[in-house]
Each structure stands twice: as C-alpha cells, then as structure tokens.
Amino acid sequence: MTDTGVRIQLALLALAVVVALLAPVHRRALLSGLVVAGIGIAGVLTGWLALTGHAGRLTIPVALPFGPVTLSPAPLGGFFMLVIGAVGAVCAVYSVGYVHGPAASRTSWVALAVFLTAMQLVAASADVVAFLLAWELMALSSTVLVLTEHAHRATVRSATLWYAAMTQLSFFLVLLGFAVLSAEAGSTQFADLAASHVDSAASNLAFVALLLGFAAKAGIVPLHVWLPRAHPEAPSHVSALMSAAMVKLGVYGAVLVTTQLLVSASTWRSLLVLGVGTLSAVYGILQASVASDIKRLLAFSTTENIGLMFLAIGASSLLRPYGSTDVADTALVACLLLVMAHAAFKTTLFLGAGSILRATGERDLDLLGGLVSRMPVTSATFGIGALGAAALPLTAGFVAEWVLLQSLIHGGGTQNRILAITMPVAVGAVALTAGLALMTFVKAYGIAFLARPRSEGASQAQESPTSMRVGLVVAAASVLGLGLVPGLSVSVASRALGLGDAAAAGSGGIDLVGLGATLHPGPLLLLALVLVVPVVVVSVAAARRRPRRDVDLAWGSGGVRVSPRMQYTATSYAEPLSRIFDDSLRPERDVVVTHSSEARYLVERIQYRQRLSDVFESRLYLPVIGVIERVGAAAKNLQNGKINFYLAYSFVAFLVVLMVVTL
Amino acid sequence: MGVLLIAPLAACLLLGAGVVGLRRTWLNRYAGVLASAVVLVSGLAITTQVLGGATPTALDGLLRADALTAFMLSAVGAVGLTATWGGLAAPGSTSARAYAYPALIVAFLLAMSLAVLADNLGILWVAIEATTITTAFLVGHHRTRTALEAAWKYVILGSVGVAIALLGIVLLYAATVAAGGPTLSWVALMRPNLGLDPGMVKMAAGLTLLGFATKAGLAPMHSWLPDAHSQAPAEVSGLMSGVLLSVAFYGILRVQAVTDAVIGPGLMRGLLVAGGLLSVAEAGALILRQRDLKRMLAYSSIEHMGVIALAAAVGGPLAIGAALLHMLGHGLAKSSVFVVSGRILAVEGTTQIAGLRALMTRRPGLAVPLLAAMAALLGMPPFVLFFTEVAIVVAGFQRGMGWVLTVAVGLLLVAFIGLARHTGDMAFGAATVDEEPTGSVEPSDTVDRSWHGPRLPLFAALGVTAVVGFAAGPFADLLGQAARVLGGGQ
C-alpha cells in the first residue's frame, strides 16, 4: 500500500516541477504552493499507512550492481513521514502568500518541491543507497533554497558555504558508517543490517560515524555551527521546513541506529548520546536566550530541542539494559513526542517570524515592538508557539517534556550507580533548559510584540495576507491540539516504536502504565475555566462602574518624557544572563562615548555594542580552518613552476617504484 | 564484422586528410564534431555487437573490441562530441587558412580511438604517445608566453613519463619471450598459466603503471596537468581532461588485468592506493587557495582520477563498474564545465576567480550550466558521480580497504569545501559589489541571458550524466561485462 503512496508523491513532484516551470507568473505561487501542499498531504497519508502496518515495496533501478534500491517505510519511517508531511503542507500553504522576490522564482519552487519529496524519501527508504540518495537530494535542494536571496545580502553566501560543508561532512560520516555496516552484513538492505548487530570494533566505529553524521544533520552542539547561520538566511517558509522537518531526519537516523541497526548494551554509547544531548540542550538554549536576531534565536532553540531528543534516546538506551524496559520505552515515546511538539511549535514560530519579516522588513528584535495591536493573528499564533516552546501547561511542549521527566525520574537509580549519578544531572539539565527556554520565549514574544514599536518598519506593520494566516492558525492549532489531547499522539508514537498502544488512556489523557503516572490536560483546562469565571465577573462589574481612563503619559516613576528608545531591548533583556554565563558566552562589550565638540564634559552620544561569540566556533572550527588554510598555502609551493622540480618528482617516483618492484 | 573497428580510424584519417587537403571554412569548423560523431556512432554500434555476444577483431588481430573497449569508445565519442560541439567557434571566426587546429583535433581523436581499439600493448603505448604529440601544438595554440611554457612542460613531462611505460612494456615482452610465446597481444596475455616469470612481470607492471599514471594525471607525475589544461583552448582542455586521462587509465586497467593474473593484486593495489591518495590529497590542498578557474578544474580532474585509481585498487565487479561509470560521468561533466569556462573567458576576459563576480545575477546564461556541471563534479545526486562515489566506498569497505577509503573521504571533503567556496564566490552575491541593489533586483538590461554558444551539447551531456546513474537494462549489462572482461571476478 505504501508503495502507491510513494508513487503518488513522485507523481505530484513531477506535477509540481511542471507547474513551477510553466505556470504564469501571477498564478505560479498559488498553483505550486497547492501542489507542494498536496505532496505534504500525500506524505501524511503514506505515513499513516506505514504506521497502520500496510507496508509495500517500491524498487528503483540503478545502473551499478548494488542490489535493489527499495522504498518501503517501516512504522518508524512512517511516523516521520507523517510529521514531515504535515509540516510540509502547512509551510506550502503559508508560502503561497509569503513568497516575494527571488523566493517566487521558478528554481525556488522546484527546489521546494524536490526538498519536501526528498525528505519523505529519506524516511521511506529501506536500504542504504536509497537513504543516501534521498539524503543528498535533500541537501542539494535545501542548499539551493538557502541561496534564494544571495543577491540581497552578502552573508547568505558564507552561510551557505558553512551549510554545504557541514552537510557534506554529515553525508560522508553517514556513508562511512553505513559502509562499515554493509561490509559487516554483506548487503545494503536495512533489514539485513539490523540482523547483524555484532558488538565488534567495526560496529563501534560504525556507531560513532553514524551518530556524528546524524548529529551534524540534526545540529547537535559540536556540529551545530551551520544551523544559526543557514536558517536565518533562508526564506522563512524554508527555515520552518528545515527546522521543523529536516533536522528531525537526524533524529530519525539516531533512533534507527540506537534501536534497530546497532542495538547494544555498552553503556559508553548511551552515555555519549546522553552527554551530547545534554550539552546541546543547555548550550543551545543559552545561546538562544542571548540572541537578538529572531530567526537565529529560533535556530538555536532548535538545537536545544534536538538536544533534548538525543537526551531522551541516550536515556532510553542507558535504562534498557538495567531491566526497566517500560521506562526505556517511555523515554523513546518522549523523544517522538518531542519530535511532534517541536515540529508543531517551531513551524508556528518560524512562520510567525516570516510574517513579521514580511510586514516590518526587520529581523532584529531590538527594532521590533508594538506588533500585538498591528498584527493580531500573527501575535496570537506566535504567542501560542512561544507557549509551546517554553513547555508551559496545556501545550504540546509541556506534554513531551512531562513524559521525558517522568521517564527520567522513574529511572530506577537504585540498581546502578551510573544511573544514580546521570539521572539527576539529566533532570537538572532538562530543568535548566526549560527555565532558559521560558526566559527566551518571554523575551522573544514580549520584545517583538508588546510595548511601543522601536523602528519605522515596526510602526507601519500590517497583518499578513490570508494564506499566511491560514498556515499560522493551523500550526498554532496543532500546538494546542497536541497539548490538550496527548493520548492520540502517544498512541501514534508508541505504534511507531512497535510497542502497541500501552501508554494511551481514554479522554485524551496519558496513563503511563509502567510508571503509574497520569496526565489529563482536559479536566485541568475545565478546572481553570471554572476558576476564571468569578474573576472575570468581578472584573466586568468593576469595569462597568469604573471604565479604563486613557492618559497620554505612562507613570514611569515621575512621568518623565518616555520615548520608545527607553524601553528594554532584547540585548538588555538578556544582559543579566550574558553576565551570569559569561565564561561560556565570551561577550565582548565596548561603550563609545562621543563628547560634544564645544564642551568636553558634555556627552553627545553613548553607544553600547556587544558581540557574543560561539565558543565552539572560536575554539574548535577557526583553528581547524586556520590549519587547512596553512596547508593550502604550503601546498602551493609544490607547484612552483620550475620544470626541474617536476622532473625531480618523476625521477624520485621512478626510483621508488624500481626499488619497490625489485626488493 | 571487423569493418566496424576500422570505421572510426578510417573516417578520422579521411577527415584529417580532407581538412588539410580541401581547406574549406565549413570543414575546418565542423571537423571535430564530425569526427567525434563518427567515433560515438561506431562505439554504439560495437556495443550492440558486443552485447550480442561477439568480440569483433580486425587487421588480423591488431584491433579487437570487447565490452570494455566498446564502453570506452562510446565514452571517447560522447565526451568528444560534447567538447567539440559545445566549443564550436562562432560562425564567422574560422578561416580557411587555420586548418592545423581542426586537423590536430581529428588526429587527437584518431589516436585515442586507436589506443582504445588496439589489442597489442605496444600499439596502445604508441597511440598514447601519439596523443601527446597531437595535443602539443593544441596546448600551445594561443601563442602566448604561458601557453608556450605549458606546451614545453607538457611535452617533456608527458614523453619522459610515458617512456617509463615503454620500458615496462619492453620488459613484459621480454618475459613472454623467455616463457616461449613472444606476444604483446592482450588477448594472448590473458590466457591462463602462460608461465611468465613473476619477478619480470612485477617489474614490468610497476613501470607500466608509473608511465601511464603520468598521462592519467596521478600524483606525483601530474605536474604538467594544471598548466596544460589551463592554457589550452577550452574544447581541447575539455577533451584532455574529460577523456584523455580516462584513456590513459584504461591502459592501466588493461595492464593490471594481465599482471594481477600472474603476480596477484598486491603490487598494483599498493601502487594505485599510493597514487590515488596522493592525487586526492594534493588536489584537495591545492584547490583551497586556487586563484584561476581552469587550474581549479584541472586539479578537480586530478582528484577524480585519484578516486578512480582507488576504485581500481579496490577491484571486484562493483568497484570496477563504478570506476568505468565514474570515467564517463566525470568526462561529460568536466568537458561541459571546460566549455563553459571557455565561454566565460571569451565574454568576461578573465578566468581569475577574483575577477568573476555575481555571475548568477549578471550572466545566468553562463552561471546555470557552470553550477549544474559543478554540482555533478561535487558528487551531488542525481548525477552519476554520486552513485559511483558511494559504490566505491561501499565496495572498499566490503573488500577490507576501509581505512584507505576513510582517509580518501576526508580528503574529498577538503576538496569539496575548496570547490564549493570558489564556485560560490564566482556565481553568487550582489551584482554591484559597492552598494546593495535597491528595490527591484536588477534592471533587466544588464542581465545577459544568452548562453554564448550552442546549448544542446551541454543539456545532452549533463542530461546523460544525470540519467545514466538510473539506467539499468542494456547499459548495466555492458558495464557488468566490461568489469568481468577485466577479470573482476576475484
């Protein structure tokens, strides 16, 4: 059955390419957008078919004698196809109204269609070559999409180079890992690879290579440097797709490796995944909390959420050998819930950032403000997305984090000392991440939407066109929906992992049978509504007697003339944090005081500039690049133009070969 | 049956004589295209015969065509067609007097076809040396000081390197004389248990490999390649980079097949791994700080030949098939990108990377084919180089050469970063560097959409590279037979 689904998607891709190339300019956005949305929906259906066990096989002929290149999604692949298809559909609908300038060109639409289909095929592939083919197609099409606005900003080109280089590194690592495994198993089918998980040095090597490869694609900390560069430069609907869908394939790979291909009880592997996840979560959200560019903030928050997912995977593979299998399964379910929750709220946030960018032309939080009255729908949906990202109750984020925390605290530390140490540290890291996420998204929402506009662009903002609002509302609704009825998402997640639906309960709530913990958001919401009624009644009564009076000046402790520039900006909002975490953020601050020309003691202007560096970049990447550059420079005098040198090379080679051949 | 083998050679001879004799303008202009068309057609015809099970021979055994030859001949024809047709000079610019250039191109194609068709290793050597001779004046065609320097280095280094191969072939012949059956014919040499003396064959193998490695552009014998390919006219460097390197490597494959049967794969595998890794390392390092587009492309050829050498070192049906497909894919993509670089030189006046800015916005007609071809060379799907690189790595690990491939992949990443950076610098960015474009992206008049030359060859070449990866059916059988012909069985 799923092979028909995949065929439909490929047919729709062909249609999308034709429509993008041939449709008249003014119709192109609508038609292409709808066809791409069609691909997304077809993805959702195929995913659902795979989840409900209707697997089918579709083989693609390849010239080289590899073995059949097959596309038949397992339930786990189906789950990710479902998530990516949904995100793709929402972003496609949104992009109909959003695309302008180079993003509306033919190449961008073709690349978007190829990008979405490639992601679906990665999740649908059942053998190494299909996986790698779809993986690289996804990389190529996303590079083209990131390059859409290369003529507008100089930073796009350098960002794309970082992105292309890191993606190629991830591809090579995954290729090496799979090559080791296929050498071990003697075939390139996932089924055979899964069967041959021997615990040898080769499988350790394969595990590290695959983990690093998928971590590079997912944006895990040591390999995350491309994420805060590529996402802000891409058009917003593309950054939404990349952040909400593409990085999930890194998580898909990690889950595939830890649960099917290389299942093993060696604790150092799970500690590696756990450690890397924790580091990414804390470091990602720390950088997000001090970022003032809205898209860079969202990109770093993606690193944080991916870190939490890897933490969940690490925890589950750490717990499994110590007998508590249902706790380990719950951790995996938590990981998949995190995937769905992050897909929902990150899409909302990026699409919201896109509509802000389109309305105000600004991406820097320090120049926004006062949009809540000018762009009601965007601010409402962005608010819901921010609630989800901050994991506050009644949203998808909260449910995912709750299940994760439940699985961590029921870790059963009594049996093993390592668990007794790692579980509390993990809970502490998750908590710190949640706290900083709270801070980040209050800052993002508060500075961007509330108070008075801090720039010309922000003051003339208008609400975005219908298709963008439709996309935003659907995404925000999914954040609340997944939050209020978590039973559905938990059953889907546990079916994806092949656990049956042990963990779902009636009335939409979750009943983690193994852990004895239950969560019913529905009744909680009812209780809140019951409690809010008297408060509202009192307020309305008071309002009728004493209506609100408008004054032309806020109190401001003395009614001093208050200009928008006196308001707190994103940089100042995060200043206490950058001071507390200064050893890992390395802020460089300089204050420039310009005195007035007449009198030296009168100050004309004070400028405060702050630059935060990414410690991984400055400590790890720049030295490596420096070494490569020096090697490049040194290699230049190998080819110095003198023919005698070249002849000397040949002569030495001749002598060496003679020696080798005779001795 | 044998007439098909003689057809390409005779046609090229006829064409060459016609060019020299008749000195017509149109003949001068289309000579190259006609010659490569003939080679391609005869290659495909031989392929159909070979797939039918026959191995035609001609001139009482001097020429023979097995699956490998058919594949290589078609490759020579295809790449030749791309280069000559793509690099076709503007209608008015060829004069009747300039007959030397087209004649040499036809001679060059003749030499390569002979090399591929020859069954006798001696004739193979003579043909490869003939390619150096015919391209000497083509490299020096521009008559500038640097072209002259490139030509001198090319001839000296090329001939001296290949002389080592002659020494190897002579020793091989001596070994056959000592074993009683004096022959240089490849078919004869491939007969089992000829009783050749292993010591002699080992020495012959090493020297021949080193000699042909010079023409194949493997390090450390590659120093002539960047100068020759950057100074030669676009279509010549396209031909040389695209298919001459592969024909030289075809020689190595033939000799490897013979010697592996006698002394086992150990020696050739070691030498090929050393040559391959050195090539990829040196190419990667030198691409990083490269300042000239054509030199960068030349180094990329060295890198790809290094990858092919590794594939040959790995051996086995998958790796050999991947090596052959890699030769075809690389040939087509490289000749297209050299043709485009020729057009860039003609239009922009320079191939210095620093001098080319924002091609995508100013000259999309040149930037789009450049980017497509570079994507193919960087190993992006759906182009065939992606499949071959994956196949080589997987085959490498399956046959126990994991560490070599890991190092190679690391070096390929360095080369990828270098190539991607330079291509990005040239193609992308704002049109007017001094101020950001305001309002509309570009007034349309400064955007030059013309392709400055025929489009069809570039479309065809890149199209074939994109499709051939998925082409099962007859093509895959040809590839399988070619790999088996080389004794890829072990």
Next chain:
Amino acid sequence: MSDQLFAQAIGMCAAVLLLSAVLLVWRRAQAAALPLMSLQGLALASLVAVLGIQAGSRELLELAALVLVFKAVGLPLVLVRSSQGEQGGAPLINTATSLIAMAGLTAVAYVVSAPLSALGSGPTVQAIPVGIALVLYGFLLLVTGRHAIVQLVGFLVIDNGTSAVAFLSSGGVPVIVELGVVLDVLLVILILYVLTGRIRDEFGATDLDDLTELHD
C-alpha cells in the same frame, strides 16, 4: 660468428654506449658534446647489427640501418640546428656531484636488474643493466639540465636506453611496435625543436628559468 666473438662485440657496444653517456654528462651536454650523441647512436646501431648477424634475421639488420640513419645521423643533426651554437648555461649541480650521482645510479641499475637474470645468462642479459643505467643517466640530465637542449639530449638518452634494453632482453619488440616507437620519438624531437625555436624568439634564449610563470 662464434659465441666468444659475439660476447666481445656485445660488450664492446655496451661499453661505448655507457662511455658516451658518461662523457655527455661530464661535458654538460654542451653543443660541442653533440658528436657524442651520434657516437651513442652508432653504438646502438652496431649492437642491433651484431644481434642481427648472430640471429641471422634480415629484419634486425634493416632495423640496424634504420637506427643508424635516425639515431646516429638524423637526430644529432636536429640537435645541432636547434642549439644554433648557443652555449648552454651551467646545470643545477656542479660536475663533480653529477658524476658521483651517476656512479650511484649505475649501482642502482645493477641492483635493479636482478630479476632480469630470469632471462638466462647469455652476454646480452649481462649487458641489460647498461641500458637501464642509460635511462637513469637520461633522467639525471633532465632533472639537472637548465637548458632546452640539455633536456632534449636527456630525452634522447632515455630513449636510447630503452631501445638498448629492448634489443638486449628480447631481441627487439615486434617490428610494427618498433616502427611506431621510432616514429613517435622522431615526432617528439621535431616538436621540441619547433618549441625551442619559439622559446628563443619569445625569451631570447632557451634558458628554462624564464619558464616559471605558471605556478600556484
């Protein structure tokens, strides 16, 4: 021709070959040293003739004549015209070091030709290391030569060496291949002759140090 005489003749030719190469390197392959090239050609031709007489095959004798015409007369003539009386500059390393290097290379040649003993132990097999030594000398000339002419001479010495090895080890490769090789060598020399002329027009002298513009 008795074996004893045959062995002496072969030894004689090999000795002359080796001597001419040594003298060439000693005299830095200056224009004056060009007669040495024709001497070398003559020695090679006589070697082939001796082999022809011993084996009694007319083919070899015709080949000897061909070699004589080309290697003894034709190519040196081309060399003289292309050097046009120019006195080549000093090579990269002084003569003493190059002579010591040649001694080393001779030792290498003898070590390397150990596997060739499988061809039997006739006089011709003993002479093969001379051919290989000749190839190594040619390379030395090429690597240290700073002039176009020196490189031309170096290339010719390598070719003579290879032909010597061919004739000594197997009595000459098949005729068609031998003809192809000689034709190729001739064409290469002609091309180099034309290029030397162009370099002289362009740079005024055939000093290869001017040719270093193309570098990374």
Next chain:
Amino acid sequence: MVLLLVQVVVMVALTPLLVGVMRQVRSRLEGRAGAGILQPWRDLRKLFAKEPLRAPGISWVQAAGPVVLVTSGLLLCALIPLVGTVASPLLTDDLFVVVGVLLVGTVALALVGLDAGSAFGGMGSSRHMTIAALVEPTVLVAVYALSVPIGSSALSRIVNARIEAPASVAAPVSLLAMVALAIAVMAETSRMPVDNPSTHLELTMVHEAMVLESSGRDLAWLELGSWLRLGALLGLIGTLTLPWGMAVEVAPVPVLVGVVTLAVRLAVLGALLATLEVFLAKLRLFRVPELLAGSFVLALLAVTASYLTVTV
C-alpha cells in the same frame, strides 16, 4: 472536586490575612505599630474601586495578564493538597503540573511588566525571568528527590507516605530537599534575600517594578495573584514538613480540622518568614545565582543520597 473548591475558597480568604500577619510581625519587630492584619483586604477593596489608567501603546495584555496570574494562583491552591490529601483520578496533582501552572503565572506577570513600555517594567521582567530560569532546576530536582522514595511525583501520594511514616519527614533526604525547596520558594515569590517587596528604589526592584504601571483593579488582581502564590507555596512547604491534621476523606469534621491546621501552619510559617526577613539584608542581584546554585547542589545531594542510602 468539593475538596478543591473548599481549598480555593479558604485560601482566597486566608492569604491576604497571611500577608497581613507577616507585615504585622515585621513592623512589630521593627518597633512600628503596623497597619493591622486586615490592611491587605482594605487595600484590595480600595484598588477595586479605583479606575485603571491606560497609557498609549499598552495592549490587551495589561488587562488579561493579571487575570491569568490570579487564575494560576487559584489553580495552584486547588491542586496542592493543603486541606486534604484526597486526589481525584482525573485531576492529576502531579508536581511537574503544579510547577507548570506556577510558571504560567510568572510568564503572565513578566509580560505585563514588558507591556508597560517603561524602562523599569522591562528591567523587572528581565530580572524576574532570569531568577525564574535559575530556580527551575532546583525546584524540579527537589521534586525528584521527594518522589524517589515513593516512586511517583503525585503530591497526594507523597504526603500520604509522609503521614504514614513520620520518621521519613526527618530523614536527611527530605530535610535537604525541604531546604532547597524553601530557598526556591523565597526566590520565586520575590521575598527578602532575593528581592525586597517593600522597597521604593526602582533600580533594586524585581517584583514591584513589573506592577509599577498597573493601577486600579489590574493592580488588585496582581497583588491578590502574588499573595495566592505565596500562600499556596508556603502551604506546600507546610504540608510537606508538618503533614499531620490533614483531611484523609471528604467529610465535614476532617475538612474543618484540615482548614484549621492549614490556618495554623500558614500563620506559623508566615511569622517565621517575616522574622527571617527582618534579619536578612537583600542580596546583590548577581549574588542570587550563587544562592540558587547552592540550593541546586542541595537538591542534587538529596537525590543521590536517596538513591545511595537505599542501595547501601
């Protein structure tokens, strides 16, 4: 369900009195007459009668924020087992849910501060959120420590376990966890060592700066909301340290006893907190992280101790 409503009504009545008692104790200790226990009620009545002002650029958040804060306060009082430990199957009184509801209130208050558009509102909101971010690890790990012996993070089960085994209340694990939780509560409800509620120096304010621009009924709700949170959290610490006297089933007499013991507990803890505040000086803002780090380490020790003692 009845128990929850009882708790809500009782807490709405008691918390202003609790704040009144604390202010009264504090003024008495400082030698002042103090404004009497009912002063907070009188403030609320006055504020509800006044009209709220709206400056230009202020949005609906100014009105909606306080309502959300109060509602989260009421929810806290409903969920935390203050009067009785009878847990309803549908309404999970899970500690993480409680912390989540608490944070909703914090976010609402911060947004109200930001929406005011003045420098002080932004400053207060920034500091408040920074402290909330740093407190979160302590709270969650302390909760983790409490849930280890029982194996579940549901509050009612923790309190029932404590009632059945009084010795566990004095165990080192629970003591460590309680100290960590106490520090966290003081930081969260902006009490003395972290923030001085009765200061007039805007630059030192954290909580007060956010409510600077609110007036009339908005300010009333904000004040009531903060008091409810203070009351609920003190009640939580009270039930965990002195779990006796709580209603075990829903019947008039035990509920009455529960209410009385709740009132006593709140009064005792309020007075204790007030006296503590008199003798403590306010910490500089950038020393607060050290305090919170200390409390986090305490909580971490509580968890590892609970694991290791069990295994040993």
